[in-house]
Structures are given as structure tokens and as C-alpha cells.
Amino acid sequence: MAQDSIRSPASAAVCVSLSELEAGTVSLETLEQAFGETSLGIILVSDLPEKFTQLRKRLLSYASYLGNLPQDELAKVERPEAKYSVGWSCGKETLANGRYDTLKGSYYAQPIHDAELEVKARKLYPDNVEMTSPNVWPDESVLPGFEQIFEELCHLMVDTAALVARNCDRYGTAKLEGYREGTLENIVRTSVSTKARLLHYFPPPEAMTTKETRPDSAMSIDDDWCATHLDLGALTGLTSNMFVDEGIHTPHATADANGTLPSLPELDSHPDPKTGLWIKDRSGRTTQVNIPRGCLAFQTGQALELITQGKFRAVPHFVRGAAPGKGGHIARNTLAVFTQPNLWEMVDEKRHFATLAREILSAGL
Template sequence: MLNKIFIRAYFQTVKAVRFTFDEIQNCSSNLNAKIEEAYGSHGLGLAIVSGIPNYSKMRLELLPLAQKLAIQPKEYLKSLERPEAFHSKGWSCGVEQFKGKFDKSKGSFYNNPNYDTPHDLGKEYEHLIKKGSLIRLDNVWPNRIPELEGAFKNLGRLMVDTGALLSYHIDKYIYSKCNTYEMGKLYRYIRSGDSHVGRLLHYFDGPNTDEWCGWHNDHSALTALTCPIYMHNDKIVDYTDKEGGLLAKNRYAEIMKVGMDPDCLAFQIGETAQIVSGGIVEATPHCVVKSDETVRRQLNRNTFAVFMGPLFNEVLNVPKGIDKNKALNKPAYNIPSLLGRWDENMTFLEYSANSFKAYS
């Protein structure tokens, strides 16, 4: 447990590197210095983007629905579960494991914001589906909350579009460090990938007995994350959590609290980008902690993340001339090792299935 004493003693609040929507929309902008500050060898692996058109409105339309879904009868929520897809579609609660314990501190609702039905990869890729043990299912939507589908897709697609713009500049930075890197790879992943997963999260209120979400990396290429809203019963509360919330580890494994404004989107590097860049950009170890103040005020936390990755048949290799060991996670991060989940010539499908298994 990260208690109040631990939080005050061991981390400071940092403001992430900020990009404006206008500057990432300009393909001719040279943002390498800011990209390096955010995602390079001394960065936090996380940056924020401000000024995104319609974002604030869409955020407030979707996030309260996380609580509206979470309080539905258990029998109904169970009908929305898809365990055969490693719970990567529909409702999920209490199936992830952190530190060997099932995580019951939050409920999640997963779907692909871009496609209700996955692309048919063709018969030549059937062996990958079987080998990866990952079943590709259609989206599932709750008929008791009909407004959720539109709100989920609208915000999710906006987050993907913004992530694609940012990834274009991340690609330019990686290429400036390694000319064997395929220029435009991350942009291609995000624009053409059909494996994107939106995750609407409701963190339950209750005793401060554990983290709301334990330390981990995202296995995707890039993650977009909204600033959370806090609610008491069914009312949004004007509240900024000064002691809890999103924590991340910098490149020296020091714990930092991420400062973030409500009108901004955060973008975290995932392990897929770490692999294909040969470690030039690194995934962001992060967790979410519950503060004593949120417990005292009986607040729950609601947020939305979109994990963006390539097509499932994409092969994940480091650039030519780079040692694959440079793509591995630092042991000091104290998260599930990438070694054993990924190896050279492995497809994103196989690697995804290994990563899901590592947390279930």
C-alpha cells in the first residue's frame, strides 16, 4: 500500500511536457527537442496535449457513464463480460492480477472505438490467431445505457486522431537517432491498426487498503489518457487529488506524481513503441493510488484510456543494427519483465496474448 507518509516522502508533482494541438497538427514543425524531453532517455515517457477541439465536451459526456455502468446489477454486468477474449471486450472486474492478487478496486469497460467488427486477417493468419490464443470479437454495448456507445466512439476516435498526429513527430525523433528505423512506423500503426482498445474506468470508493491500480507498463504502442473526474454518488465533484492519482516512474525509477489539467490529454509510450524503436523511446511505468482524502470524502474516480497498437500480424523487431536487449525494461522499474513476453520476429498478436496472460 502507498500510504500518506510514503507519498509525501518519496515523490514530487511534476508537470509533463506540453504540446498544443496546433503544433502537432503542423507536419513541418520540428518538435524533436520537446519529444526528447518527454520521451527520451531522461524523460518521463509521458506528455500532454492541450487545445484539442471538442475534447472537453466529449470528456464530460463520457466519463460520468463509467459510474452509471458500474452500478448496474451484477447479473447484467456479467452478461457484458467476454472472458474468451481475455476481457479485452466488454465489462471486466476482478480478473487482473497485481502482486499476485486479483484487482477488485475498479471496473473496466473495453471496446474498439474505431471498429465494431475486427478486420478479417485472412486464412493465412489463422495460425497466428490460434498460436496467440486470442479470439477477436465484435464490440459489445450495454443496451441499458444507449448513450454510452456514441460517447465512447466519439471521444475514442478523437483520442486516436490526436495520437496519430503526435506519433508523426515521435517517428521523426526516433529516425533522427537511428536511420535504420522505418520512418512513419508509429503513425502507420495508429492510422491503420485495428487493435485499438478503449478502456472506460470506474475506480470504486472504499477503504484505503491498496493501490487503485498497481505498477505496470502498457503493452500497446501509444496510450491516450483523459484527466479523471471524481464523483460522490451521482454528482461530479470539483476536486483535484493532491496526494493520489496517477504516478509514473522516470528513467531513474524515481516516483513522480503527474500534474495534468482537465482540458488536456496525456500520451504515454507503450512497450510496442519501445520495442520497435530499440529503446530510443521507453514505456511509462505507472500506477494509480487512492489518497486518504478521496476515502474520507467517499469519492470514486472515472477516466478513459485508449491503447493504440498495430495490426495483429505486424512483426515487432528492433531496428537493424540495434541490440534487442536495449529494448527490454529496466529491472529497477519493478514491473513484469518484457523478456518472456516478447522476442524477435514475434507478431503483435502473440505478444499481446502473452501480455494479457501476464496480468490475468
């Protein structure tokens, strides 16, 4: 891709404060700048609760502890019968070129719990094991506190996403014919289809750090850590990256005197400044978006595009790994929370979310 089609890494994302979302004072113009036709499809939220900083650092540290567990421990929390959509998954998914993705490990869980709705989902969609299978967690003796911290941070992110959704609903009722008040907020707050994914991008293999595997300017093939894609759901919540030098700080899951796992030291940045999240806008330009540690980001998905009749647009995005020679022993950890409608909820005049998901996943989009 030509150099003039790449935007500066200086974040062009719209940023609003939590208090603005709570007060409902985010202007409709700001929402259009964040999510509209010419946008990056992402918004940053600042001034989060004080506990967010600690929860983020603890859970993202757990991603390194998890990724470095012995294979026999990881096998205990794999669920092939759920198509690896809950618990641990590594090397099970294929990338666009058909090879298995072994550069990252994922831990999946569904953080919103409602027994009645979960039973309904399983009865109506018994074959949709990706979204109806129960969570699984490592034993407390292996990763003490993991389940609690995972769910606590997810709930904070879902609550924040619901405030973003509430403001999007203001836009919908003002701008869209027939839009029902509270549509998106209700989806975000109540859907048991919401899926969280804790990600551990492993330090690059030695071969990728010692020889050039791609041209540095060829952005179309730089999506090696996570291939270019659109999110499926409504709003995707994202934490900032945590970069850990695992060559110096080997993440062995050994509890301290208090029975907890200490947070790992975090690098201020990756040695390769191009490593991380990139978004392709409507004109095909590629923009790096850096999420500050004290912020959350919320990205648009395909369900949201349909629900807003195309006014808010899902955008292609990818994660770029380190250029050859710049990876070292540095891992990248992050958490994504995909807020998605319940399987039976309509996303347009003809399709339930289950139908949309089946169409998109079967097409490999």
C-alpha cells in the same frame, strides 16, 4: 521509499499544443524530453477541439452510471469466452499479490474498425481472443448513447495520438538507422488491435476509510488502485481524472426528458492530493502527473520502445488510491486508449506484436 525520491506533484510532464503537432513543429529535443532515456515517458497535448470537453465529461459520467448498474445488467455485457477483454470486467483480474482486483471496473472495446483487417486477425490468430473478439454494448434502453459517445471520444483520442506518432516518426527518420517514414502513424491510425478501457474506480470500502492499511510514505505499496506496470502497446492516450462524490450524486442510469443521461457534477480535486497517476523514472524517483481537464496525455508503451530501438522508453506507472480516512464516497473515472500494432506487424527484427503480447502477458508483466 525515501521522501527525497518523490518528486513534487507539480506536473513535470512536457506539454505541446495540438496546432504544433499538426504543423510538425515540435522539436526533436522536446520529443526526447517527453519520451527519451531520462524522461517520464509522457506528453500532454493542449488546445484540443471544443467538443472534447463535452465528450470527456459525458463519457466519464457514464463510467459511474455503468459501475452502478444492477449485477444482472452487467452480466449481460460480460464475455468470459473473451477472457473479459471486451465489455464489462470487475474482479476477474489478479494483482501482483495474487488477490482479485475488485477496486475498479473496466469496460473494454476496440474503437478502430476495418472488416477486412478484423477477419485477417481472427484467421491468423484464432486463439488470441483478447484482441480479436467483437465488441459488445449495453442495450440503448439501459445506457442510451453510450456506444456512440464512447467511440466518438476514442476516435478523437486516436486522431490526436496519430499526430503525436507523426512527430515521433520525424524523430525516427532523423535519428534512427533504417527507420521507415510513417511507421508509427500508420500503426496508430489503422490497427484493429487498438483497445480502449473506460475505468471506474469504486469509492473505497468502509474498512479502507476507517483504518490504516498501509504507511502513507511507502510508495512501493501505494499502487492499490492499479498495480505498477508497463503498457504493452505504442502510445496510450489518457484523459484527466473525473472525481465524483457518489455519496451525494448517486449515479442511477435514468434518462432525462431528452432521452439522455445527464453529466454528473465533478469535484475540482480529490481530498487526498496524492490520489491518481504516478510514474517511476529511470532513476527510481516517483512523480505524480496531473492531467489538466482540457488536455490529453500520451504515454509510451513497450512496442514503441522496440520500434524506436530503445530511444523512446516505456516507463513503470501506477494509480494510487486515497489514504485511509480520505476516500469517502468518491469514485475516480478515466478513459485509456491503448494504440497497439496489428497482431502481424513487426515490432523488432524477430517478433510480431502478437508474439510480444504473448510473451509479456504470459510473464505477467
